[in-house]
Amino acid sequence: MLVILSISLDLFFGHTGGRYGRGPQRTEDIKHPIGVTLSDLYKGIKKKMRVSRNVICADCKGSGSKREGAVTKCSGCDGQGIRIEITSHGNMRLQRQTTCSACKGRGEVIPPGDQCEKCKGQKVLREAKEIEVEIEKGMKWGEAISFYGESDQSPDCIAGDLIFVLKPKEPADKDLALYERKGDDLFIKKDISFAEALTGTTFIIKNLKGKEMALSYNDPISPGDVLCVPKQGMPVHGKAKTKGDLYVQFSVSFPEKITKEQKRIIEQAFHKKPTPIPQGVSSVPLQKMKPKQQQKFDRRQEEEEQQTTGVQCAQQ
Numbered sequence: 001m002l003v004i005l006s007i008s009l010d011l012f013f014g015h016t017g018g019r020y021g022r023g024p025q026r027t028e029d030i031k032h033p034i035g036v037t038l039s040d041l042y043k044g045i046k047k048k049m050r051v052s053r054n055v056i057c058a059d060c061k062g063s064g065s066k067r068e069g070a071v072t073k074c075s076g077c078d079g080q081g082i083r084i085e086i087t088s089h090g091n092m093r094l095q096r097q098t099t100c101s102a103c104k105g106r107g108e109v110i111p112p113g114d115q116c117e118k119c120k121g122q123k124v125l126r127e128a129k130e131i132e133v134e135i136e137k138g139m140k141w142g143e144a145i146s147f148y149g150e151s152d153q154s155p156d157c158i159a160g161d162l163i164f165v166l167k168p169k170e171p172a173d174k175d176l177a178l179y180e181r182k183g184d185d186l187f188i189k190k191d192i193s194f195a196e197a198l199t200g201t202t203f204i205i206k207n208l209k210g211k212e213m214a215l216s217y218n219d220p221i222s223p224g225d226v227l228c229v230p231k232q233g234m235p236v237h238g239k240a241k242t243k244g245d246l247y248v249q250f251s252v253s254f255p256e257k258i259t260k261e262q263k264r265i266i267e268q269a270f271h272k273k274p275t276p277i278p279q280g281v282s283s284v285p286l287q288k289m290k291p292k293q294q295q296k297f298d299r300r301q302e303e304e305e306q307q308t309t310g311v312q313c314a315q316q
Contacts, residue, residue, distance in 0.1 A: 138237030184244030
């Protein structure tokens with residue numbers, strides 16, 4: 001039994017116009033990454049980008065030839081721009097559709113002597129141009145800014161779009177690298193001393209405009225506490241006067257040791273009462289873990305987390 005498989009490249013590459021479909025083809029969109037910092041997205045900026053694309057040759061108006069009638073149908077593909085290759089594998093014949101190498105898929109050829117001197121029969125020329133890209137306040141990484149019809153030009157085709165995709169870029173000012181964005185809100189982490197945790201804290205940071213501002217809180221702060229500064233987050237895209245919030249998560253650095261006098265003052269200030277130990281009950285001091293004990297503890301924690309994850313996956 002002979003089996004014939006026919007594979008069309010159109011199925012893989014999605015030709016939808018020109019000689020393969022209805023209406024004119026559309027050239028592919030050109031995508032360029034554009035690096036922007038969180039500060040750029042906060043303030044909104046304009047960036048000039050230099051890009052290259054194919055444009056129709058003005059001398060021959062996209063015909064590729066110096067005179068009319070010089071363009072002839074390719075004999076290698078009979079003007080179809082494609083060729084059929086058939087290979088046999090036992091009882092199976094594989095029929096494959098490929099681009100004609102003689103005319104490079106154009107379906108036509110131009111004798112060397114008749115080719116346009118400017119584009120050398122290619123019908124298009126490479127052009128570099130500068131485009132100003134406006135990044136609006138509050139935009140997000142991953143968003144795209146499109147310029148309609150600014151992709152490659154090709155005869156009898158509609159030009160696609162030129163698309164700039166916003167990508168993260170590290171800020172030059174390290175003080176601005178502390179911000180993390182979640183939606184329209186901003187998050188930072190702040191480490192404070194034990195004294196600040198008890199009595200309150202004031203500290204200075206730079207906002208994403210580069211201006212310094214002092215943040216303060218006058219009551220005790222526990223490790224892990226999150227405090228909020230309303231309307232100091234990211235601008236909401238499309239709503240210039242609306243902003244998210246700024247959240248500050250605190251960690252507390254405790255002293256390794258305190259003096260007897262410091263201990264006495266703290267105990268007196270907070271009215272600490274000693275815990276009585278009944279007669280016959282032994283007193284055993286706690287101590288910090290040694291490296292081997294820490295490693296064993298961490299390993300056990302990891303094993304328990306893996307077991308919990310496995311149980312949850314099995315239940316789902």
